[in-house]
Amino acid sequence: MPRGSSPARERQYEHIRDSLKARGNPRSEEIAARTVNKERARSGEAKEASPSSLRGPSSSRRGGLNSHKGPQGRTYDELYHEAAERGIQGRSKMNKAELEQALRKH
Structure with missing residues (x-):
């Protein structure tokens, strides 16, 4: 997580990482960081945001739509x-x- 991240984003990162680890995903830290960084960009918390980060449904919505x-x-x-x-x-x-x-x- 980048310096200056809010405590809420830290908790979100830990929750996603732990959830993925519990399911046996070896890339849990990478996926959690990418997800949180995309959410930071969408909400305007990040200094820079790529256009693709701002398009489409949020990470949590997309994950809910595609799960299982x-x-x-x-x-x-x-x-x-x-x-x-x-x-x-x-x-x-x-x-x-x-x-x-x-x-x-x-």
Whole structure:
């Protein structure tokens, strides 16, 4: 985070980073920083803003629209972590389809 960021933006960065880490995303810090920087640019908190940062829906809106959609649904890592949280036995030997089925049953 750049110096002079507000405490609210710091918390937003930490929340996004921790959420992505919990889902097993290895690029959590990069994605969180980019998301917060784009929000800072959109709200006028940043010194400079690229035109693409100012166009389109906000990051939170875009993420909400696109989450868990499409033919693939959630990733294997997301399914695996949820199975671990629920204590599903044999999850390490399951493929994506088997994890989905086990989570539906559990």
